[in-house]
Amino acid sequence: MGLQAKSMHGVWVSRWTFILAATGSAVGLGNMWKFPYVAGSFGGGAFVFVYLLCVFLIGVPVMMAEVLIGRSGRQSPINAMRHAVTVSGAAQHWRCVGWLGVTAGLIILSFYAVIAGWALDYVVQMARGNLIGADGEVAAGLFAELTNNPLRLIVWQTAFLALCMVVVVRGVRKGVGTAVEILMPLLFVMLLGMLVFAVFKGDFSAAWQFLFRFDASSLTWRAILEAMGLAFFTLSIGMGAIMAYGAYMPANASIGQTVLVVALFDSLVAIISGLIIFSIVFATPGIEPSAGPGLMFISLPVAFGNMPGGLLVGAVFFILVVIAAWSSAISLLEPAVAWLMEAQNYSRLKANVVLVAAVWVLGLGTVLSFNVGRDATIAGFTFFDALDFLTANIILPLGGLAISLFTGFAMRKAIIEEQIPELKGAWMTAWRAVLCYVAPFAITCIFVMGIYDKFFL
Numbered sequence: 001m002g003l004q005a006k007s008m009h010g011v012w013v014s015r016w017t018f019i020l021a022a023t024g025s026a027v028g029l030g031n032m033w034k035f036p037y038v039a040g041s042f043g044g045g046a047f048v049f050v051y052l053l054c055v056f057l058i059g060v061p062v063m064m065a066e067v068l069i070g071r072s073g074r075q076s077p078i079n080a081m082r083h084a085v086t087v088s089g090a091a092q093h094w095r096c097v098g099w100l101g102v103t104a105g106l107i108i109l110s111f112y113a114v115i116a117g118w119a120l121d122y123v124v125q126m127a128r129g130n131l132i133g134a135d136g137e138v139a140a141g142l143f144a145e146l147t148n149n150p151l152r153l154i155v156w157q158t159a160f161l162a163l164c165m166v167v168v169v170r171g172v173r174k175g176v177g178t179a180v181e182i183l184m185p186l187l188f189v190m191l192l193g194m195l196v197f198a199v200f201k202g203d204f205s206a207a208w209q210f211l212f213r214f215d216a217s218s219l220t221w222r223a224i225l226e227a228m229g230l231a232f233f234t235l236s237i238g239m240g241a242i243m244a245y246g247a248y249m250p251a252n253a254s255i256g257q258t259v260l261v262v263a264l265f266d267s268l269v270a271i272i273s274g275l276i277i278f279s280i281v282f283a284t285p286g287i288e289p290s291a292g293p294g295l296m297f298i299s300l301p302v303a304f305g306n307m308p309g310g311l312l313v314g315a316v317f318f319i320l321v322v323i324a325a326w327s328s329a330i331s332l333l334e335p336a337v338a339w340l341m342e343a344q345n346y347s348r349l350k351a352n353v354v355l356v357a358a359v360w361v362l363g364l365g366t367v368l369s370f371n372v373g374r375d376a377t378i379a380g381f382t383f384f385d386a387l388d389f390l391t392a393n394i395i396l397p398l399g400g401l402a403i404s405l406f407t408g409f410a411m412r413k414a415i416i417e418e419q420i421p422e423l424k425g426a427w428m429t430a431w432r433a434v435l436c437y438v439a440p441f442a443i444t445c446i447f448v449m450g451i452y453d454k455f456f457l
């Protein structure tokens with residue numbers, strides 16, 4: 001056992017369950033909804049390239065560090081950090097990583113639930129046949145109708161948060177483990193089916209060109225910051241979600257391989273979603289790649305509305321989007337819940353009720369930012385934009401920076417070697433070099449330049 005702590009929350013049944021659960025956390029609205037619209041707003045090609053660089057060069061090593069800290073502590077991120085800090089004899093201020101993460105998770109969940117609510121609404125709209133034969137204009141109209149109605153948004157936001165609570169109350173192993181095992185593979189198959197449709201019915205070559213043609217002129221520091229933030233966001237790293245899941249990972253599973261599989265799945269889903277959505281966008285008059293947060297909700301219904309059996313396919317697809325969002329949202333809530341249970345001795349149920357209530361209230365700000373509060377902006381940001389920017393582009397990269405530096409410089413070598421014995425020789429050297437120098441330098445540089453670009457240019 002050695003430096004390894006024991007867990008009060010249970011362990012995943014196998015390495016494969018961990019991969020599915022971590023993929024369940026990683027693959028979500030970030031890949032299917034956020035990636036396409038942000039890539040569309042920042043010009044495509046070059047942005048996508050930087051995004052992928054960030055996923056594999058910074059994201060994977062940082063994710064490994066997170067899993068490692070989680071598994072060696074076997075507790076909530078806050079306490080896993082405390083455990084790692086204590087065992088390493090490092091300075092206590094490293095522990096703020098855990099706090100920052102739990103806060104970020106709750107803030108993200110507040111707007112995440114609202115967007116997932118849109119998907120819930122679309123399941124119903126699809127099943128009712130509202131979108132049969134819809135063109136770009138009709139689809140945009142229906143989307144505006146939804147976002148202009150605060151009450152409708154609140155109903156779905158509430159429903160989605162209730163779904164999350166149901167799973168988290170049951171505990172990760174039972175709740176999350178079983179949910180992801182069936183649903184993630186199903187989602188993947190469905191996406192591939194949609195891709196085939198996009199190839200035959202959409203403008204696939206235009207979509208390919210848009211996503212993969214490197215056009216350096218669209219590459220501002222602001223765009224690079226957004227690409228890095230998106231990489232952190234879609235991978236679920238920088239706030240302890242993966243740390244929390246790592247805490248339940250079996251001791252004999254290889255961290256490096258596992259994380260690589262998760263990152264591959266994650267970026268694949270983002271790219272496939274992008275290809276599907278842009279194939280439709282370029283084949284449909286009236287939808288622009290830079291349409292913003294509504295992009296997925298305007299473009300996909302056009303495709304479903306015009307394919308045979310689209311009613312059913314569309315409804316099933318949005319159900320899968322909800323499920324992907326669900327398995328991600330769980331990981332935003334779990335760290336805070338685990339912590340309240342450990343620190344305040346709350347029951348699982350009580351911790352859930354308290355936290356979800358707080359998240360629900362904060363979510364009202366996002367609800368209103370799409371209608372009555374649309375014009376209430378700070379530095380050009382609506383309330384929703386501000387929360388999104390604050391979490392994805394500021395807190396997550398800073399969390400990632402701290403995790404890198406801590407694991408690279410402050411963590412006791414014995415813990416690292418105990419956790420990843422399979423990483424030997426040059427690989428170990430390379431990984432440590434990334435954590436100590438490459439990631440911190442890249443994150444700091446992109447962060448400073450991106451903020452400067454956004455606020456001072």
Ligand code: TRP
Pocket residue numbers: 025026027028029030031105108232233234235236237238239241328329331332396
């Ligand atoms: N990665 C998820 C997505 O792409 C969102 C998410 C879940 C997340 N847990 C997270 C983002 C933790 C940042 C941190 O939809």
